Amino acid sequence: MTELVRKPVYIVLLIIAGIAPLKAQIKDITELKARIPVLRDSTERAALYAQLGMLYTNRSLDSCYYFGARALDLAKRINDKTGEAEALNVLAFYYMERGNPYLAYKYINESLALFEQLGNKPKICEVTMNIGVLLSQEGKLDQTLAQYEKARDLSKNLVQDSIRPLVLINLAQAQSFTPNPPDVTPLLDEAEQLAKKQGNERFLIVARMARNVTRLHSGIPPGDIIPDQHAVIEETKANGYEYFTALAYLEMGNMYLPISLDSALRYFDMAINLAETTGYKGLHFHAMAQAYDVLTHMQPIPPQADLYSRRLLELSKEKELENQKTGMDFLQLALKEQEVAAEEAKLQSRRLLATSMVVICLLASVGSILVLRQYRKQRKLACYLKDSNDKLEAKNLQLEDNDTFHQKLISIMSHDLRQPLSSMLMLGDGGMVEHMSDAQRQYVFDQISLSAKTSLQAMDGLVHWMKLNTIGLAYTPSVVSLRDNMLTALDYNRTVADQKGIAIMDFVPESIELLAQSEMLLFINRNILGNAIRHTPESGQIIVTANMDPEGRQVIVRISDSGGGISEEVLPKLFNKERSEMASGGSGLALIVCREMIEKMNGRIWAANNPEGGASFYYSLPVSSPLAENAAPDATTISVSP
Numbered sequence: 001m002t003e004l005v006r007k008p009v010y011i012v013l014l015i016i017a018g019i020a021p022l023k024a025q026i027k028d029i030t031e032l033k034a035r036i037p038v039l040r041d042s043t044e045r046a047a048l049y050a051q052l053g054m055l056y057t058n059r060s061l062d063s064c065y066y067f068g069a070r071a072l073d074l075a076k077r078i079n080d081k082t083g084e085a086e087a088l089n090v091l092a093f094y095y096m097e098r099g100n101p102y103l104a105y106k107y108i109n110e111s112l113a114l115f116e117q118l119g120n121k122p123k124i125c126e127v128t129m130n131i132g133v134l135l136s137q138e139g140k141l142d143q144t145l146a147q148y149e150k151a152r153d154l155s156k157n158l159v160q161d162s163i164r165p166l167v168l169i170n171l172a173q174a175q176s177f178t179p180n181p182p183d184v185t186p187l188l189d190e191a192e193q194l195a196k197k198q199g200n201e202r203f204l205i206v207a208r209m210a211r212n213v214t215r216l217h218s219g220i221p222p223g224d225i226i227p228d229q230h231a232v233i234e235e236t237k238a239n240g241y242e243y244f245t246a247l248a249y250l251e252m253g254n255m256y257l258p259i260s261l262d263s264a265l266r267y268f269d270m271a272i273n274l275a276e277t278t279g280y281k282g283l284h285f286h287a288m289a290q291a292y293d294v295l296t297h298m299q300p301i302p303p304q305a306d307l308y309s310r311r312l313l314e315l316s317k318e319k320e321l322e323n324q325k326t327g328m329d330f331l332q333l334a335l336k337e338q339e340v341a342a343e344e345a346k347l348q349s350r351r352l353l354a355t356s357m358v359v360i361c362l363l364a365s366v367g368s369i370l371v372l373r374q375y376r377k378q379r380k381l382a383c384y385l386k387d388s389n390d391k392l393e394a395k396n397l398q399l400e401d402n403d404t405f406h407q408k409l410i411s412i413m414s415h416d417l418r419q420p421l422s423s424m425l426m427l428g429d430g431g432m433v434e435h436m437s438d439a440q441r442q443y444v445f446d447q448i449s450l451s452a453k454t455s456l457q458a459m460d461g462l463v464h465w466m467k468l469n470t471i472g473l474a475y476t477p478s479v480v481s482l483r484d485n486m487l488t489a490l491d492y493n494r495t496v497a498d499q500k501g502i503a504i505m506d507f508v509p510e511s512i513e514l515l516a517q518s519e520m521l522l523f524i525n526r527n528i529l530g531n532a533i534r535h536t537p538e539s540g541q542i543i544v545t546a547n548m549d550p551e552g553r554q555v556i557v558r559i560s561d562s563g564g565g566i567s568e569e570v571l572p573k574l575f576n577k578e579r580s581e582m583a584s585g586g587s588g589l590a591l592i593v594c595r596e597m598i599e600k601m602n603g604r605i606w607a608a609n610n611p612e613g614g615a616s617f618y619y620s621l622p623v624s625s626p627l628a629e630n631a632a633p634d635a636t637t638i639s640v641s642p
Helices: 025-038 042-058 061-077 081-097 101-118 121-137 141-156 165-173 184-198 201-217 223-241 242-256 261-278 281-296 303-365 371-431 436-469 483-499 517-535 577-581 585-602
Strands: 476-480 502-508 513-516 541-548 554-559 604-609 615-622
Touching: 025 042, 042 061, 042 081, 061 081, 081 101, 081 121, 081 281, 101 121, 121 141, 121 165, 141 165, 141 436, 141 476, 165 184, 165 201, 201 223, 201 242, 223 242, 242 261, 242 281, 261 281, 281 303, 303 371, 476 483, 476 517, 483 502, 483 513, 483 517, 513 517, 513 615, 517 541, 517 554, 517 585, 517 615, 585 604, 585 615
Parallel strands: 502 541
Antiparallel strands: 476 513, 541 554, 554 615, 604 615
16 A cells, blocks of 8 residues: 555634534534524524524534524514624525625624624624634634734633633644644633533533544544544534534544545545535535545545546636635625615715805895895805815715726736636647647646636736625735745746746845735736836846845836836826826736735835836835845846747
């Protein structure tokens, strides 16, 4: 048997906290459902629906959505803000597990805002932790840890610390997957002690499962852990925790990998089947990917690996198409809300004008005895109306400008998605692939993969920027290697540069690390380099440098070309929204987006013409730590064609 080594995978053991301690989930669900026909109070009914939705998160995802949606509808009809916030929390879990991050972030942020308005500190702590769970699903470990630490601090001040065990469990699980993990045993010990004190059986089971996973990750022999994991599986099955049972099967398969491959595959199959039956798409995909990875390391590769490969490809395509559709629908919804707000502002202006005219007529009818006084009032009122109308007109113009701006954003995103897809369709027409050699096909497929990867990375930057602007997601920077990010942007533009014979000189030291958001930084570098290549003549050159500012707190990046420079008429308006109307091909709009992304990351961007010809684009961003003074970067020619 081929020796297999399990790769560390960050698995979230508990996604969303329950509403109350559970002794036996099936019994609780049965008792709560029996109360539905006899409840007359709408507020209690909404709370009961939300509680059922939360209980079903660990048993049936479809039932979770059913009761969460009923709770939200009823709470909105009776204006019950607490019930609405609880229902949004339930639905955030549903959409996260369905692989829909847009609606998951939307609902979780709305839930947090409502609980903050209500001053419900336990729920603020719980939802803060759940936001960390959403970030962990996207693999953002640093931001996940920041949310969990914030939730732990909030839980210290709670009178009833029922949520604290779960916060500690999730924090311990996240810390165990850091590069140099600390000892998480104290966190798990405290979580178990609190869960025992509260009589919360579910938290105790989750803590034990988390302890088994962290022990395996720390290098303890699997044979010492497997009996404990068997006991956990029996408890999850007895209590009806379908989600945790599937997750426990998956971890049991990982434990058996170095001992018995057949046993490992059997537990992987059990996890796959249970996750698919209960509708947990995220867990289903992860379990199948783990099993496929094991099968591909076997010699010869079993036929089952081909089945898993096709199914994983289908699931990946379905998830990507669903996320793209949801993302576009979310943008359309935001634009529609802006249109409605503009119409409401215009209607309010008309009403204000009509009301003012009525007041003026009434004052004029009784003004025969107070002519001078009435005249002064009318003059003052006219000034007030003019000022109000001017302000409303300015707001309407701003809303229309934002509408046009976001429509163009959609065109940029569509263009980035169209490029790799068009390449694949072109290969399929006329049987081009059949006439290529193996080396040619591999090269073409590598280029398509690179184009698709960079397009998706750029789109991720736009989507992350849209999240920051539309749903109020807090900007959380991470450490980004400037050189790695710049090389990725250069790879995307390499083909055009080679065709024009342009030499790109890179003087960016490997030691520079920025505090930024990697997808947004890639979008900025990719667009500035693309503009430089487009305006540089054949056999020209582009120089990329990075230097510390005098205070040593920020890095200034310069991308200089040998083109014709920037028109003096365009240069002052290069990063303004009104300039986008004069630009072609979306380049003006992309520069405006670059400016807003840079400002979100606490930097600035500008441009200037070079004395020797051509133009230079500059931007500055904060560094993660001070760099060595007088560091001498090596110059590297990135792309030169004869």
